[in-house]
Amino acid sequence: MSLADSDPFVDPVDTVGDHDYREAWTLPVGRSASLTLATDSLIVLDEDFTRRETRNCCGLLPSKAKTTQAIPFFNILWAELSDFDINVQYAKPTAKNVVRVAAVNYLVEKPQRSYAQSWVTKLLDRAYGESQRKKRIKVLINPFGGSGSAQKWYLRDIEPIFAAARCEIDVERTLYQGHAVEIAENLDIEAYDVIASCSGDGLPHEVFNGLGKKKDATKALSKVAVAQLPCGTGNAMSWNLNGTSSTSIAALCIVKGIRTPLDLTSITQGDRRTLSFLSQSLGIVAEVDLGTEHLRWMGSARFTYGFLVRVLRKTVYPCDLWVKIDIPTKGAIREHYRKELTNQAPVKERRDSNDTEDPALPELQYGSIASPLPSTFTNIPSDNVGNFYAGNMALMAPNANFFPATLPSDGHLDLITVGGDISRHSAIKCFLAVENGGFFDLPQVNYRKISGYRIIPRGQKGGYISIDGERVPFEGFQAEVHRGLGTVLSKTGHLYEADGVVPKTG
Numbered sequence: 001m002s003l004a005d006s007d008p009f010v011d012p013v014d015t016v017g018d019h020d021y022r023e024a025w026t027l028p029v030g031r032s033a034s035l036t037l038a039t040d041s042l043i044v045l046d047e048d049f050t051r052r053e054t055r056n057c058c059g060l061l062p063s064k065a066k067t068t069q070a071i072p073f074f075n076i077l078w079a080e081l082s083d084f085d086i087n088v089q090y091a092k093p094t095a096k097n098v099v100r101v102a103a104v105n106y107l108v109e110k111p112q113r114s115y116a117q118s119w120v121t122k123l124l125d126r127a128y129g130e131s132q133r134k135k136r137i138k139v140l141i142n143p144f145g146g147s148g149s150a151q152k153w154y155l156r157d158i159e160p161i162f163a164a165a166r167c168e169i170d171v172e173r174t175l176y177q178g179h180a181v182e183i184a185e186n187l188d189i190e191a192y193d194v195i196a197s198c199s200g201d202g203l204p205h206e207v208f209n210g211l212g213k214k215k216d217a218t219k220a221l222s223k224v225a226v227a228q229l230p231c232g233t234g235n236a237m238s239w240n241l242n243g244t245s246s247t248s249i250a251a252l253c254i255v256k257g258i259r260t261p262l263d264l265t266s267i268t269q270g271d272r273r274t275l276s277f278l279s280q281s282l283g284i285v286a287e288v289d290l291g292t293e294h295l296r297w298m299g300s301a302r303f304t305y306g307f308l309v310r311v312l313r314k315t316v317y318p319c320d321l322w323v324k325i326d327i328p329t330k331g332a333i334r335e336h337y338r339k340e341l342t343n344q345a346p347v348k349e350r351r352d353s354n355d356t357e358d359p360a361l362p363e364l365q366y367g368s369i370a371s372p373l374p375s376t377f378t379n380i381p382s383d384n385v386g387n388f389y390a391g392n393m394a395l396m397a398p399n400a401n402f403f404p405a406t407l408p409s410d411g412h413l414d415l416i417t418v419g420g421d422i423s424r425h426s427a428i429k430c431f432l433a434v435e436n437g438g439f440f441d442l443p444q445v446n447y448r449k450i451s452g453y454r455i456i457p458r459g460q461k462g463g464y465i466s467i468d469g470e471r472v473p474f475e476g477f478q479a480e481v482h483r484g485l486g487t488v489l490s491k492t493g494h495l496y497e498a499d500g501v502v503p504k505t506g
């Protein structure tokens with residue numbers, strides 16, 4: 001029986017005669033098996049001669065038991081040829097949201113060896129595409145991550161995948177708050193390609209800031225990709241870049257991740273300058289996130305409870321707000337997003353150019369919170385703000401797609417403002433629309449693309465401001481976006497995994 005007869009994935013025209021194996025990139029292996037490179041996957045076809053329990057008058061009948069297995073190229077971790085056999089290691093789904101390292105192993109006959117070598121090269125090309133192979137990864141583990149399970153999850157779910165993919169791994173546990181800042185600040189950037197944190201979103205925030213403290217910060221931030229191995233509660237970074245909070249799938253996504261420039265925002269407050277990669281909030285979101293810590297025992301219900309309490313009180317957070325508005329309307333934002341869907345510009349063109357040749361952090365174009373107000377900033381009356389929320393990624397938690405128009409490196413933050421004095425009915429509609437879709441289009445939601453702002457709370461004794469989920473003093477601050485200053489790993493190289501304001505396929 002020819003391969004074409006038995007395998008629906010193989011074009012019969014390509015499988016006639018030995019020399020044609022090359023054209024189909026089919027490698028005959030073992031006694032009666034073959035490995036074929038199809039469009040998106042490796043097809044393993046095994047015709048094993050076994051005795052089946054089929055009887056006729058002469059006794060047991062020998063018959064062929066065929067198995068066909070398709071392994072997506074994305075899941076292929078490594079392949080190599082040794083003296084006698086070929087070994088392909090891959091991430092095999094073993095349960096919903098779990099992958100584990102598995103392997104296929106076959107003898108390769110001597111005459112096939114040189115072809116097998118080119119076949120392995122071809123397989124790895126398809127498996128990795130433009131993603132870097134054998135990444136050198138500094139792994140940070142927050143021992144308190146995942147309610148103390150981060151270390152266990154690392155050993156069980158992550159390390160075997162990195163090892164099978166031949167990544168070089170160097171593991172360090174964080175010992176105290178802020179330790180990840182120091183580790184990143186002192187990192188030899190020539191020795192690593194990625195810093196991946198087994199943590200929530202707090203450690204990646206620290207890592208960006210540690211790299212940002214280096215003398216050659218701009219170089220460090222463009223050279224070392226920051227990644228998350230989700231061991232927190234929200235895991236926004238992993239949801240946006242990998243579409244998962246599964247530790248094993250995230251590990252596979254890091255192995256296969258494509259280097260992607262990420263906009264970072266400088267925040268100046270008092271005399272401090274920090275970098276934000278995810279979001280800044282003041283008002284109901286900040287208060288619900290940071291002001292309900294004492295209700296952690298409720299699980300995620302604490303957010304719903306906190307929200308409802310504030311909505312019923314119709315809480316407003318008066319402030320003075322000035323914004324550098326880049327795209328003012330939802331229609332224009334949708335158009336901008338549509339164009340970016342097909343923008344495959346090289347990485348270099350998706351970062352601000354550094355004309356000064358100075359490798360330190362870029363100078364602040366708009367000055368700091370202490371500088372005179374930039375003339376390009378527009379005042380937005382904000383006496384009755386209920387929610388001020390600036391986002392650099394789409395999902396703030398699973399099913400919380402607040403910023404569906406965000407793009408990793410378009411040079412803009414997406415700014416949402418919602419009045420605190422809207423009706424309770426309207427406020428609840430907004431809340432439900434975040435989870436069910438449609439939030440972006442609600443008329444009570446103001447949505448702009450911006451590249452800087454200054455916000456100063458007014459007439460409140462205290463309150464909550466959140467930068468990437470971390471609490472900062474309740475006082476005025478200024479923000480300025482730096483296009484593509486940071487680097488992350490993503491599946492596409494230029495988009496988030498969340499649903500956008502325009503369908504990604506059309």
Ligand SMILES: Nc1ncnc2c1ncn2[C@@H]1O[C@H](COP(=O)(O)OP(=O)(O)OP(=O)(O)O)[C@@H](O)[C@H]1O
Nearest residue numbers: 142174175176177178199200201202203232233234
């Ligand atoms: N050994 C340690 N002892 C105390 N604090 C630590 C230690 N290691 C890390 N931290 C701190 O823990 C904080 C939380 O980090 P992490 O990224 O895991 O979580 P998070 O984003 O707060 O998590 P969650 O998503 O669960 O809210 C960071 O501020 C970090 O500095």
